[in-house]
Amino acid sequence: MSRPSSLTKTAIIVAVFAIAVGVRFFNYQNRIIFGPEQAMSLLISGQMLEKPSLLGQPYFRTTSRGHQLFTAPFFNYSLVPLMLLFKYRPMPITVFFTLLNLLTGLTLYHLTKKVFNFWTALFSSILFLFSSFMVGHSLFIWSLNWLPLLGLLVLFGLYRFYQTRSTQYSLYLGFLSGLILGLEYFYLLTLILVVGILLYYSKSKIKNAFYYLLGSIFAGMPMILFDLKHYFYHTRSVWQYFMDTLANPGQGHITYYHFLHFWPLLAILGGNILTRLWSKKRFLPVVTIIFLYMFLNLDLQPKLPAGVSLADWESAASVIADQRPENFNVASLLDFDTRAHQLRYFLKYYFHLEPEVYDNYNRISALYVLAPEEANLSPVNYELNSFYPYKVQKLSTNESGYSVYKLIK
Structure with a gap:
């Protein structure tokens, strides 16, 4: 494995992030997406300034009994200060989500470098930052755009728990999992996996399970309070939707964005593969793969709703x-x-x-x-x-x- 100097490493990573910034902000005003879902998110968040709510925005889906499903309010709460700060202008609010995506890439680089090495961190961040999905998601306001960062923090939290067996990471993982579940109900499958890993490596399973549950309760407190005040309306609605999905599997419409929290993990796996090739001095194949990946994912044309x-x-x-x-x-x-x-x-x-x-x-x-x-x-x-x-x-x-x-x- 070649060992570049610290200055060379810094220059490489700065260049990568500079290109990632350029790809996102090129012709920015004409590429950002302001569709109906973005407008609805801002309208609902604006209503919270007039009348605070324990619920987030409604899903388009309803149960067979006509009950509406809602997200947790975390996303809409995060929009309120942005709306006030930027005087309700959608463009700078969208810039926040573009920077959030870049921050996720930077965090991925930093954490992967801690766990592995510079090359794995570099290749992983390239695969993440230049994914057409990630570039696309950085151009609009959406609740699920939080998932890559939260998913990355869960992944690192599991790693730190494995190292330390500390209950503070159980609390931390419970809180993050609660936030993600409030944004995306399909995360329940991943949550079960996280709990399974946590308990498998726990020295005190009951204690860690308690702290994990406590963290989840903290994260979901607004919706828990709502359910306590309204005879568990939302819990019953989610359960009914689950039963409806079992009876009619086609209504679930599982798609890639239900699993955005796995995007950093996929990037890390890809980064490890490229690092193995690089360590065997197969420089040309690695460079070719990276350039082809960036070229094939590069699309600077506007993809506006209805144009x-x-x-x-x-x-x-x-x-x-x-x-x-x-x-x-x-x-x-x-x-x-x-x-x-x-x-x-x-x-x-x-x-x-x-x-x-x-x-x-x-x-x-x-x-x-x-x-x-x-x-x-x-x-x-x-x-x-x-x-x-x-x-x-x-x-x-x-x-x-x-x-x-x-x-x-």
Whole structure:
């Protein structure tokens, strides 16, 4: 194994992170994603400023009994200070999640270097930082974007517990696991694995199990308090959803983002393989693999929902705000989100105008719709059908080819 000087190591890792920063921030304004889920997250977090809540945001899924599932409030709590600090602007809030992803890569490098060596840490961080999934996730606000960092800390916590057998790591692991479970229920499978490893290497199984449970309770305290006040509504809803999934496995829709907490582990495994090749002086294959990996994962093209940028949404909201409307609602004909959550966010926090609630599309004076230019404005969905019949006025068309329409009686 070659042994570069400390200065060379520093130069290499600085160069890697500089490239990772450049890949993420290149054409940043036009690449960040502000879709309906991002707008909903900010709207719900904004509501917490008006009325604090023990629950986070709702899932799109409901149980067979019509009960809504919710995340733990940790993610929305983390958004509140960002919204206040950045005056509700989505772009700098998104920058926080970009930096969070880079911080995860830096933490991965630091911890892997402690456990293994410089080369394993370097290769692992490269595999993590230049994964197209990680680059993509660093460009939008989302609760699950916390999972890679939390998963990495769980992994290191297990390693430290194995070394020390200290109960403080049981408490630490319980707290982290509680946070992750509150964000992603599929983590339950990993949680069982973590508990199994913890107990297997424990000198005092009961004591460590107690501390792990205590840490989990601390992390899940808001939802526990909610359940105690509401006859275990959320626990019963999660159980019902679990039973529904057993009865109808297809509704679970398991996909990669349910396992984002494993991304650092996969990077470390890949880093170890590359280090073994490097130690056998197979420099050319390793360098080739890394460059091919970075090249194949490099995609700097915008991947915007329905092709609509953050600036497009803000511009459309500005057009509506210029009308100074009262008793109005908004809709969109761009994707599945026909309720136009992005418009609602900008209107409320930029222009201090609040559309009517989601189910009131018939008792209003005007309906503003963002749609492609020359779109068919016939009553094709619930929102337009509820307001029908109506007259259509085109207010503006932006450079991206999207128009704001005003529908009136």
